[in-house]
Amino acid sequence: MSIANNAPSGQTPQLNYRTAIGLGLIHLGAIAAVFPVFFSWSGLAVAIVAAWVTGGLGITLGYHRLLTHRSFHAPKAVEYALAVCGVLALQGGPTDWVATHRKHHAFSDRDGDPHNSALGMAWAHIGWLVLANKDRVKDGEFKRWAEDLQRVSFYRFLDRSMLAIQVLFALALFAIGGWSWVIWGVFVRLVLVYHVTWLVNSAAHGSGYQSYASGDRSKNCWWVALAAFGEGWHNNHHAFPSSARHGIAWFEFDLTWLTIRIMRFLRLAHNVKIPTPEMLDRLRLNKSPVMKAAERRGVV
Ligand SMILES: [Zn+2]
Numbered sequence: 001m002s003i004a005n006n007a008p009s010g011q012t013p014q015l016n017y018r019t020a021i022g023l024g025l026i027h028l029g030a031i032a033a034v035f036p037v038f039f040s041w042s043g044l045a046v047a048i049v050a051a052w053v054t055g056g057l058g059i060t061l062g063y064h065r066l067l068t069h070r071s072f073h074a075p076k077a078v079e080y081a082l083a084v085c086g087v088l089a090l091q092g093g094p095t096d097w098v099a100t101h102r103k104h105h106a107f108s109d110r111d112g113d114p115h116n117s118a119l120g121m122a123w124a125h126i127g128w129l130v131l132a133n134k135d136r137v138k139d140g141e142f143k144r145w146a147e148d149l150q151r152v153s154f155y156r157f158l159d160r161s162m163l164a165i166q167v168l169f170a171l172a173l174f175a176i177g178g179w180s181w182v183i184w185g186v187f188v189r190l191v192l193v194y195h196v197t198w199l200v201n202s203a204a205h206g207s208g209y210q211s212y213a214s215g216d217r218s219k220n221c222w223w224v225a226l227a228a229f230g231e232g233w234h235n236n237h238h239a240f241p242s243s244a245r246h247g248i249a250w251f252e253f254d255l256t257w258l259t260i261r262i263m264r265f266l267r268l269a270h271n272v273k274i275p276t277p278e279m280l281d282r283l284r285l286n287k288s289p290v291m292k293a294a295e296r297r298g299v300v
Pocket residue numbers: 104108200201205218234238
């Protein structure tokens with residue numbers, strides 16, 4: 001069975017060997033967690049904390065809401081610390097991640113989108129990474145999508161050192177907690193954060209509801225939002241990409257928005273952007289309950 005892909009029609013897509021083998025080995029490492037010899041409660045705790053630090057603070061808060069969309073500003077030391085947390089998620093250096101995600105917004109769900117969900121959930125989840133993908137940002141294109149990051153020497157250093165930083169982190173865990181901490185704190189945690197991040201590209205472009213006219217298939221999906229630190233309110237995000245707040249309705253809990261509010265209180269975040277009531281009204285799709293009830297009764 002082959003999954004939908006963006007190879008020219010009739011051609012079998014090639015594997016992206018480097019990524020496919022790398023992700024395969026990391027998943028194999030995570031499977032080692034089924035052996036009781038590798039289990040420890042402290043290892044589990046390390047995995048949970050590291051998942052939040054790398055997935056919540058690194059990818060969601062740092063790479064996504066700060067570096068990609070500049071939805072708030074932070075002191076340089078805070079910005080750089082968040083970028084280091086992002087690098088530890090092993091999803092690419094800041095320039096690659098930001099460029100890919102900005103391109104996703106520019107071509108959302110159509111030709112040109114690096115993880116175009118119109119090609120199916122399997123492609124949007126993992127196929128786009130492990131198969132040849134004509135829509136990934138190519139070497140000569142990073143200047144177009146992420147020149148602001150390319151100009152910063154610290155980000156160029158992180159781009160080059162992603163793997164070395166992960167190995168150093170693994171060695172530190174091994175020195176403190178042995179193999180249990182490495183299996184749980186590196187392999188299980190990486191796999192968990194990978195799939196949570198990828199669910200934003202797949203499930204949150206497929207299942208859920210739309211509150212705002214975003215012009216694409218993005219959805220608000222409550223279970224992705226819970227797993228992905230607020231990122232599942234993805235239709236809101238595509239409608240208002242530069243908003244620091246993704247959960248807009250009162251019931252749309254957004255842990256990262258809560259984090260940004262705490263940072264603002266501590267003066268670690270400023271220029272925090274959120275949509276104005278007029279902006280929300282302009283794109284709002286769902287009618288008020290009063291209007292819906294009137295429609296049901298055939299009054300309007
Ligand atoms: Zn999206």
